Amino acid sequence: MKHEMGRSDLLRRIQEVEFVALDINLYLDTHPDNMEALMDYNKYVYELDQLKRTYEMNYGPLLNFGFSPSQYPWRWIEEPWPWEI
Template identity: 60%
Template sequence: MKNICKEDLLRKIQELEFAAVDLNLYLDTHPCNQMALRDYNCITQELMNMKRLYEMNFGPLSNFGTAFNQYPFSWVNDPWPWETE
């Protein structure tokens, strides 16, 4: 991504999270569906990549041990990921 837009990236993460949850619920009742499992794994990988990209450019999405932070600790100083600037 050449010019990364924070809002666009957050929207993509939300879309991928929705799809992952939806497929997870489907797989709860259809555990042998290989295509759904393949789709779930692809979406999960893309979601992890988008979260990593977001955190590299805009800071952590969560403060519960899922992402590293830089010194000085700035989680409380930056806008929350869901806040618009």
């Protein structure tokens, strides 16, 4: 996976992959024995984790209150915040 995307493109991809993972999650709630869906879910969860790590390493935390680590100095106060982009 390439990580040369800009900040806005990276956030957009995170939103897309979160949507897909959530959608498959809901499907699996009613089809728990669907191995192919489970494999797709795990693939997207892995991609989402990598995208979030890349974003946070380059632009700071996506979430506050213990969900995202911060580099020094404390980066949560840096603007713009993810929802402002």
